[in-house]
Amino acid sequence: MALLDQVEHLRGGLDYHLSRHNVLVSNLAQVDTPEYTPVDLARSKEFEGKLHVAMDKTHAGHLAGPHGDAGPHIVTDKAAAGSDGNGVDLDKEAVKIATNQMRYDVLAQLASSELASLEWAATDGKGG
16 A cells, blocks of 8 residues: 555664664674674665565575565674684674664654654544
8 A cells, every 4th residue: 555655664674673683682692602703684785675584594494484585684794703703892783783773763753753644644634
């Protein structure tokens, strides 16, 4: 439905940033794990309208995810590892999380504003 296309697009962006937040926070949880390589979500060129996290097949017998290969993929972050082989840089991860949070907040505000406009239109401008 064309009326809700903008809201659906914003929902996809919110889903992406929520998924990315979970991935970035998991890096922080692994800060003391030897040989841990941090991961992140990479956006594909088909980012617009396809904001589902794709699941990689680790075995030929595994089924494809519900969204196929569309959307962001989990990628390793090739950071310089410390003496224990752990590549998590607390400052770098904190900046990524803060930036991702700001983007999420902006999308949430846009979605809220769009929904308020739709409510206004649905009530013929009389408010809720």
